[in-house]
Each structure stands twice: as structure tokens, then as C-alpha cells.
Amino acid sequence: MREFGYRRVSDVAGAVALHGADPEARFLGGGTNLVDLMKTGVERPARLVDIRELPLDDIESTPEGGLRVGATVTNGDLAAHPEVRRRYPALAQALLAGASGQLRNMATVGGNLLQRTRCGYFTDVAQPCNKRVPGSGCPAVQGEHRNHAILGASEHCVAVHPSDMAVALTAFDAVVHFETVDGPGQLPVADLYLPVGDTPHRETALPPGALITGITLPPAPVAVNSRYRKVRERASYAFALGSVAAALDVRDGVVRDVRLALGAVASRPWRALTAERVLTGAPAGPETYAAAAAAELAAARPLPRNGYKVDLIRNLVVAVLTELAEEAAR
Structure with a gap:
């Protein structure tokens, strides 16, 4: 150092x-x-x-019925907040799945959004990596890529974004607020992370020198019935092989509203908009859930050793939506 x-x-x-x-x-x-x-x-x-x-450690309700969260709020405090657990349970679950209690008590909301990939080639300075040294190559494409991207990748980078929290925030249309020398600004979390393309070293759309000051969760009645499910290689804390943040509103057997985001499948949290369109207005049930997942994953381009993620994510989507529908019916 x-x-x-x-x-x-x-x-x-x-x-x-x-x-x-x-x-x-x-x-x-x-x-x-x-x-x-x-x-x-x-x-x-x-x-x-x-x-x-900085005075950015508050969690407060907005006049519209959402929540405003300061950037220095710890992951532990956010996960434990009663309004987060009541209104956006999938967010609390994502935070609890993301790290040990010791790390949650140190890590901040702003830092969680900006954490870097855990790709082994990125973290090893003896290896080439386009994300770390633009133009040096992406050895993961031909090398170790079992936990790498199946959606939205390119020949220049196949790493995945590591945040669990950001997956839930993406599902709930959260907005990131920031400050620059030119004044304040904001971005939807869905637009915060840039597509990989041929510039994987450019990870976010934040202006240079921008400081994240907080996030806003808009009111979302559907989020009350939500869940975050994460699959990892061991029971202790580990980064996801795949994850799903989902919220579901079913009335009279029909999907009235749904939110769906996927984790550990791309360089950014993946909002499953295609699946949401298939689900909205359709009969609730495993067959519909499977069809929606298949429609979203039709764009998947797995590498030789991570094709299992396609089946994993499809099964996760079906399982989580089924559970949410059954809970809502009780």
C-alpha cells in the first residue's frame, strides 16, 4: 500500500x-x-x-409515502429499520444476506452501491483486466468464469456486480441523489450503472467527483409483499451465484403488479422488464412464472462454464413468485 x-x-x-x-x-x-x-x-x-x-445518516419517510435514506446509514441500521422491514422487506432481506453483522455495521449505503466486482482477475494486479487497465484484455472469457455474467456482457468484460442491496433497490425504482461542485443531481438506480460495452472501466454514470448523499425509495404498495432470495456456494456469507428480488400483487388470480430484478447475472443489477411485461395481467401460477423467466433469459449468452445460471435463475424466479402468491392468499 x-x-x-x-x-x-x-x-x-x-x-x-x-x-x-x-x-x-x-x-x-x-x-x-x-x-x-x-x-x-x-x-x-x-x-x-x-x-x-457527514450529516447523512438519517432514515425518514417522504411526504409521498416512500423512504429517504442517507448515504452514511450503515447496512445494519437500514436492514433493522422497522419501516424498511414493513414496507420493503426484500431490501432488508438483501442486506441481511449480503454480509456478516460486523461488516453490515461498518458498510454504508453509498459505499455498497459503489463496491467493485469480486472477479479474481480484477482483484489480482498480476493479471490483465480491462476494468482495471483498459485495453489489457479479459482473461475471464477463456478462463475462470463460473460466477460471471450471462446477460449484458461483452467480449471486453464478463464480471458481475456484487451488491445484493442494489438488486432490491433496482426492483423498487430507487433514486440515487448526489452532490458535485456544480450542484446536486439524481439518477435512478437502474441508470446508475453503465452497460459494459467496450468501456468496462466506466462503471457508473455519476459525474467525476460526485458524492452520493442518499437514496429515495418511492412509495410502492406492491413492495409490502416482496422477497429477496440468494443462492451461494456455502451457507456462510458469500457473494451470490444468482439472486432474485421480487414483489407481487395478485388479485382474483391475476397478476396486477410485479417487480423483478436479478443479481449476479450481469455487470449491474438486472431489472427484468421483459418478465414483468409477460407477468402483468396474466394468470398467476408456476407456468406463467416460468414463461416470464424464459422470456427474460432468452437474451442470455452464457459462457462454457456458467450456463447453469440460466436454469438457476429460472427456478429462483418461479419459486419466489410462487411463495409470494401463496403468502398473499393466506
Whole structure:
């Protein structure tokens, strides 16, 4: 780890100005991802701007009936908040599935959104990686890619996004708020992450030097009946092989509203809009759920050793939607 400067800040404007004065600076929240990458040499910031003391640690209801969450709220506090558990249970479940209690008590909402891929070629500086060194190649395409993307990838990168929380936020149309030297801005979580294309090193649509200040969850009655299901290689905490965030409203045997997002299948949380269109207005039942999943996964382009993800995700979608429909009928 090379030497770096450190500065603790107490106001948003000061944090943004300090970062803007040094292009090699990084914002430091909980540090659960950034510090690890600094240790391995993947990240080499000249300065860390510590934002943990910024007044961004509140969770509050919005006048419209949604929730506003500050960027420095810890994953643990967000998962435990009674309104999150009541209104958006899939979000609480995603956070609880994402890491151990110790990590949840350190990791922040803003940092969770911006965590980097766990692809072994990205985290090993001795290996080429287009995400880390543009133009150096993507050895995962021909190498170890069992946990890599089946949707939205390219020949330049097949890594997946690691966040569980972001999958649930994508399903619920959450909006990310940020601050720059030019003023505030916002982006839907679905638009925060850029398609891989031929520039996998450009991961988000945030302006340079932008500081995430919080997220807003819009009111979503369907989210009350929601679930996050994650499949991993071991029972202890691990990154997903595949995951589903789903919410379902069934009335008189017909799907009236549905939200569906997939995790660990692409470089960003994957909103399953095709599946949602198939489901909306259709008879509720396993056959419909399977048809919707198949329609979404028709675009999948698995690699030689990760084709199992197609069946895995299809089965997950059917199982989770079936369970939600049965619970709503009780």
C-alpha cells in the first residue's frame, strides 16, 4: 500500500470541494471494499476523504409515502429499520444476506452501491483486466468464469456486480441523489450503472467527483409483499451465484403488479422488464412464472462454464413468485 493523505470532513460542500481539488482522491465511508482494494494495489488513491461524520445518516419517510435514506446509514441500521422491514422487506432481506453483522455495521449505503466486482482477475494486479487497465484484455472469457455474467456482457468484460442491496433497490425504482461542485443531481438506480460495452472501466454514470448523499425509495404498495432470495456456494456469507428480488400483487388470480430484478447475472443489477411485461395481467401460477423467466433469459449468452445460471435463475424466479402468491392468499 502506497502512502496516502487523509482528511476527515463534516459538511457535504467541503467534501466535494476537497475531492474536486485532487482527481486521485477517494471518498471513504465504511471502507469495507475500498481498503481491501488498497491493500492489494487495485486502488491507489492519493488522498482519502473520510465522510463518516457527514450529516447523512438519517432514515425518514417522504411526504409521498416512500423512504429517504442517507448515504452514511450503515447496512445494519437500514436492514433493522422497522419501516424498511414493513414496507420493503426484500431490501432488508438483501442486506441481511449480503454480509456478516460486523461488516453490515461498518458498510454504508453509498459505499455498497459503489463496491467493485469480486472477479479474481480484477482483484489480482498480476493479471490483465480491462476494468482495471483498459485495453489489457479479459482473461475471464477463456478462463475462470463460473460466477460471471450471462446477460449484458461483452467480449471486453464478463464480471458481475456484487451488491445484493442494489438488486432490491433496482426492483423498487430507487433514486440515487448526489452532490458535485456544480450542484446536486439524481439518477435512478437502474441508470446508475453503465452497460459494459467496450468501456468496462466506466462503471457508473455519476459525474467525476460526485458524492452520493442518499437514496429515495418511492412509495410502492406492491413492495409490502416482496422477497429477496440468494443462492451461494456455502451457507456462510458469500457473494451470490444468482439472486432474485421480487414483489407481487395478485388479485382474483391475476397478476396486477410485479417487480423483478436479478443479481449476479450481469455487470449491474438486472431489472427484468421483459418478465414483468409477460407477468402483468396474466394468470398467476408456476407456468406463467416460468414463461416470464424464459422470456427474460432468452437474451442470455452464457459462457462454457456458467450456463447453469440460466436454469438457476429460472427456478429462483418461479419459486419466489410462487411463495409470494401463496403468502398473499393466506
